[in-house]
Each structure stands twice: as C-alpha cells, then as structure tokens.
Amino acid sequence: MRLLRCGHDAVLVEVDSLVEVDAVRASLLAASGRDELGDLVELVPAARTVLAAFRPGTGEHGRQAVREILDAADLAHPVRTSPREITLPVVYDGPDLALVADTAGLSTKDTVAAHTGAVYTVAFSGFAPGFGYLTGLPEPLRQPRLDSPRTSVPAGAVGVAGEFTGVYPRPSPGGWRLIGRLADDAEPLFDPSREPAALLAPGDAVRFEAAG
The missing domain is CATH 2.40.100.10 (Cyclophilin-like)
Incomplete structure (x- = not known):
C-alpha cells in the first residue's frame, strides 16, 4: 500500500487488488461515520486506488489520519457494512x-x-x-x-x-x-x-x- 499526496487536501491510496480497494473504501467510510475523518468530503475508488479528499485547509492532518486508520485495518477482509x-x-x-x-x-x-x-x-x-x-x-x-x-x-x-x-x-x-x-x-x-x-x-x- 502506498499513500501519495494529491494537492493540498487529498491523498491517493494505492493498493494491489479490488479486495483491498473495497477494504480501504469501507475502512475510511466507517472512520468518517465515527468522526475519525470528520473533514472527509469525498471517497473515489478505482481499480487499484482510492482518493480521499478533505475540506480545504485540512492538509497533513487528513493524510496522517488516513495512514493511521489504514495501518490498523485488515485490508484482506473489508469492513462489513449494510449496503444499499x-x-x-x-x-x-x-x-x-x-x-x-x-x-x-x-x-x-x-x-x-x-x-x-x-x-x-x-x-x-x-x-x-x-x-x-x-x-x-x-x-x-x-x-x-x-x-x-x-x-x-x-x-x-x-x-x-x-x-x-x-x-x-x-x-x-x-x-x-x-x-x-x-x-x-x-x-x-x-x-x-x-x-x-x-x-x-x-x-x-x-x-x-x-x-x-
């Protein structure tokens, strides 16, 4: 997994599989619901990446929060959710x-x-x-x-x-x-x-x- 800075207030998470993409998306979404990522405004998953965008001015704080959440996540087993x-x-x-x-x-x-x-x-x-x-x-x-x-x-x-x-x-x-x-x-x-x-x-x- 790699975290790449995207502009001032976003981070791109690179992973190796769609399973990991889903795990990253679900983990960050769950953290947002718990206010651990209160400044998160958008998650954009793709085939091997997830872009997390934050409110202007969040800067390094948002990127560090993403790193801490994903370091503690089990990317091989996505967070269970109740999907639409x-x-x-x-x-x-x-x-x-x-x-x-x-x-x-x-x-x-x-x-x-x-x-x-x-x-x-x-x-x-x-x-x-x-x-x-x-x-x-x-x-x-x-x-x-x-x-x-x-x-x-x-x-x-x-x-x-x-x-x-x-x-x-x-x-x-x-x-x-x-x-x-x-x-x-x-x-x-x-x-x-x-x-x-x-x-x-x-x-x-x-x-x-x-x-x-």
Missing part, C-alpha cells in the same frame, strides 16, 4: 448472448440464470456518468472483450468483460459482450435532475432480474 440493495430488470436478448453462452459452455437459459443468480457489488464508477463496474460475476461468464469494439452501444445495454458486468448508461462506443438490456420501466442509471444523479454508488449491492 438495487435490483435492475433486464431483458436478456443481447447480440452476444449466444457467444457468451457458447464460450461458457452453457445454454442461453443457464447463462441468464447464472447472471441473475449472483449478487454484485459496485466496485467503482467510471467510463461514463452512472457507469458502475460490478464485481461478483460467476466464473464461466468472465470472458474477454470483443475483438472489435462496437462504435455505438445503446443506452441500457448490459454487458460482461473480464471480471466485471455493467450497464451502459448512455449510447457510447464499447467492447463488452452484450447479453441484454434494461427493461423499459427500469430507473435510469444517470439523471442530472435527480439527487444523487447516479443510481449506483460504490459499495451498493446489485441484482439483475429477468424481465419480459
């Missing part, structure tokens, strides 16, 4: 569903059952506003991206790539294997008029439910 639970209805008719099933050695029905049977965790957000990288994908569905990315993926498309699954919140290029799409009555993943604008946040528990 979100269910996303999905129509499983994606253009790559048969490819994913064939690669996994499953029928399309069993592929859908595998995807809907897991509970996922939002590890971090990125790529596009509202896009959450979800971990917990069953091993047979962990597959490479397409050899040739699509120039346009429709909003609401549900895909898999590597160890992640996720939903495209808006039209964009993309190389994930698409297995379905959000149902028409699903809540938007990103709505600037909503507070918060993003439906999914790091630490949330997500389930997919077959619709239609």
Whole structure:
C-alpha cells in the first residue's frame, strides 16, 4: 500500500487488488461515520486506488489520519457494512448472448440464470456518468472483450468483460459482450435532475432480474 499526496487536501491510496480497494473504501467510510475523518468530503475508488479528499485547509492532518486508520485495518477482509440493495430488470436478448453462452459452455437459459443468480457489488464508477463496474460475476461468464469494439452501444445495454458486468448508461462506443438490456420501466442509471444523479454508488449491492 502506498499513500501519495494529491494537492493540498487529498491523498491517493494505492493498493494491489479490488479486495483491498473495497477494504480501504469501507475502512475510511466507517472512520468518517465515527468522526475519525470528520473533514472527509469525498471517497473515489478505482481499480487499484482510492482518493480521499478533505475540506480545504485540512492538509497533513487528513493524510496522517488516513495512514493511521489504514495501518490498523485488515485490508484482506473489508469492513462489513449494510449496503444499499438495487435490483435492475433486464431483458436478456443481447447480440452476444449466444457467444457468451457458447464460450461458457452453457445454454442461453443457464447463462441468464447464472447472471441473475449472483449478487454484485459496485466496485467503482467510471467510463461514463452512472457507469458502475460490478464485481461478483460467476466464473464461466468472465470472458474477454470483443475483438472489435462496437462504435455505438445503446443506452441500457448490459454487458460482461473480464471480471466485471455493467450497464451502459448512455449510447457510447464499447467492447463488452452484450447479453441484454434494461427493461423499459427500469430507473435510469444517470439523471442530472435527480439527487444523487447516479443510481449506483460504490459499495451498493446489485441484482439483475429477468424481465419480459
């Protein structure tokens, strides 16, 4: 683990795995709730880092508090929390569903059952506003991206790539294997008029439910 200064009032924590990212995020969030990090204003997890930003003027005090909390934390076992639970209805008719099933050695029905049977965790957000990288994908569905990315993926498309699954919140290029799409009555993943604008946040528990 490395702690790097980011400007005057933030620190970037570098770790080696998503498990450690989750442990760092959960440990700092729990400490903030106990007022051990009372000046913390934002936590931004990524694939191998967590940025902790503090109120202006916090400076070295915030960085030292982060170091003390993480030195005492067990990064191999994240702090247990009670996450928000979100269910996303999905129509499983994606253009790559048969490819994913064939690669996994499953029928399309069993592929859908595998995807809907897991509970996922939002590890971090990125790529596009509202896009959450979800971990917990069953091993047979962990597959490479397409050899040739699509120039346009429709909003609401549900895909898999590597160890992640996720939903495209808006039209964009993309190389994930698409297995379905959000149902028409699903809540938007990103709505600037909503507070918060993003439906999914790091630490949330997500389930997919077959619709239609």
